Amino acid sequence: xxxxxxxxxxxxxxxxxxxxxxxxTGGSVQTDSAQVSTGGQTSTSSGGTTYKGSVVSxxxxxxxxxxxxxxGKITDVAVPxxxxxxHKDQEINAYALPVLRQETLEAQSADIDTVSGATxxxxxxxxxxxxxxxxxxx
Amino acid sequence: xxxxxxxxxxxxxxxxxxxVSLHLRGERLTGDLIDERIAAVYREFRHVEAVLSPYRDxxxxxxxERGALHLEQADPMLAxxxxxxxxxxxxxxxxxxxxxxxxxxxxxxxxxxxGLVKGWGAxxxxxxxxxxxxxxxxxxxxxxxxxxxxxxxxxxxxGIENPDDPARIMRVVERRTGAVATSGSAHRGTxxxxxxxxxxxxxxxxxxxxxxxxxxxDVYATAAAARGPDALQWLDGLDGYEALLVARSGLxxxxxxxxxx
Numbered sequence: 001x002x003x004x005x006x007x008x009x010x011x012x013x014x015x016x017x018x019x020x021x022x023x024x025t026g027g028s029v030q031t032d033s034a035q036v037s038t039g040g041q042t043s044t045s046s047g048g049t050t051y052k053g054s055v056v057s058x059x060x061x062x063x064x065x066x067x068x069x070x071x072g073k074i075t076d077v078a079v080p081x082x083x084x085x086x087h088k089d090q091e092i093n094a095y096a097l098p099v100l101r102q103e104t105l106e107a108q109s110a111d112i113d114t115v116s117g118a119t120x121x122x123x124x125x126x127x128x129x130x131x132x133x134x135x136x137x138x
Numbered sequence: 139x140x141x142x143x144x145x146x147x148x149x150x151x152x153x154x155x156x157x158v159s160l161h162l163r164g165e166r167l168t169g170d171l172i173d174e175r176i177a178a179v180y181r182e183f184r185h186v187e188a189v190l191s192p193y194r195d196x197x198x199x200x201x202x203e204r205g206a207l208h209l210e211q212a213d214p215m216l217a218x219x220x221x222x223x224x225x226x227x228x229x230x231x232x233x234x235x236x237x238x239x240x241x242x243x244x245x246x247x248x249x250x251x252x253g254l255v256k257g258w259g260a261x262x263x264x265x266x267x268x269x270x271x272x273x274x275x276x277x278x279x280x281x282x283x284x285x286x287x288x289x290x291x292x293x294x295x296x297g298i299e300n301p302d303d304p305a306r307i308m309r310v311v312e313r314r315t316g317a318v319a320t321s322g323s324a325h326r327g328t329x330x331x332x333x334x335x336x337x338x339x340x341x342x343x344x345x346x347x348x349x350x351x352x353x354x355x356d357v358y359a360t361a362a363a364a365r366g367p368d369a370l371q372w373l374d375g376l377d378g379y380e381a382l383l384v385a386r387s388g389l390x391x392x393x394x395x396x397x398x399x
Contacts, residue, residue: 111295111310112295112296112297112307112310113161113276113294113295113296114159114161114276114278114283114285114294114295114296114297115278115281115296115297115298115299115307116278116281116282116283116296116297116298116299116318116319116320116346117281117298117299117301117304117320117322117344118281118299118301118304118320118321118322118323118344119156119256119280119281119282119321120156120157120280120281121155121156121280122152122155122156122157125150125152125157128157128304129297129299129304129305129307130157130159130278130281131150131157133148133159134148134150134159134161137146137147137148137161
């Protein structure tokens with residue numbers, strides 16, 4: 001259960017990062033600390049268990065994350081509650097949330113620590129797989 | 139895998155226009171020594187940036203280029219980097235060349251050693267971690283990676299991104315020490331310049347080089363990305379360095395010693 005809480009926490013951190021990211025290139029990336037507890041679990045038809053994270057209030061709005069775990073591995077990530085008040089939020093939702101889901105699954109299945117790739121600029125960082133890996137350990 | 143549990147901590151800062159992340163692994167990752175060493179790493183990056191950034195008008199590099207600063211009066215790092223760049227140009231048979239590169243802001247040709255400074259600066263910064271006994275570390279400067287692993291820890295697993303879809307990993311390589319650097323156009327478009335034609339290099343999508351030094355791995359990767367798939371034979375002859383190359387066609391090729399994982 002501790003591991004699942006950690007997974008939920010790192011995904012929440014990343015969602016919060018997505019909404020808090022400023023395009024300035026100075027300074028370190030700051031995240032609000034989010035307290036996450038697992039808010040219940042349900043079984044899915046495919047034999048996995050879906051864990052629901054608590055709704056976390058952030059400066060940008062409420063965020064909730066669910067993950068589905070099958071045989072000890074995350075098989076799905078969903079963000080049922082997220083900020084969608086303004087145009088920028090909606091843009092992030094449409095583009096970044098599917099990417100986030102893909103990246104969480106990818107990083108886990110490859111079991112990697114870091115990513116080597118063409119030079120990532122500060123602006124592109126937040127969408128990068130490396131950002132997901134950093135958030136998971138911050 | 140080890141029987142004891144390893145703690146893991148990560149830091150990220152934006153320096154030199156890049157996200158620089160540092161991950162530590164060890165039994166105990168808190169305390170003044172850790173905080174001080176981490177701060178020293180990022181301080182070193184900022185110092186390198188202040189002296190050698192082509193983006194800053196007040197850097198020693200920019201002032202020297204404008205003729206406002208003599209090399210002898212500049213920070214000694216500038217002269218060191220100029221010497222290393224000349225060495226890099228010779229070692230890569232002219233395919234790495236800081237001369238006449240487009241200015242990142244104006245596009246005008248200028249002397250830009252950034253392709254070497256990133257790896258060189260990261261190696262300098264990582265020296266501040268040598269005092270951390272029994273701690274493994276993984277430094278990633280905008281996609282170029284340098285790692286260290288104590289004997290009792292597992293190797294770091296480095297994913298190499300797919301140049302067609304940077305959210306995906308195309309290969310995984312395990313390293314205990316040394317570097318993995320990638321040059322390509324996935325995030326910044328075709329910014330690698332063919333030094334012979336002064337045109338954007340388009341013959342490769344990405345080149346990854348693994349070897350002992352991050353500076354040289356990055357220099358070789360940039361040179362090979364400009365040179366094209368023909369560079370593979372040249373890369374094969376480099377002692378201690380192995381490479382993976384994705385041609386424009388998407389064909390993936392590796393040097394004979396490329397580590398399988």
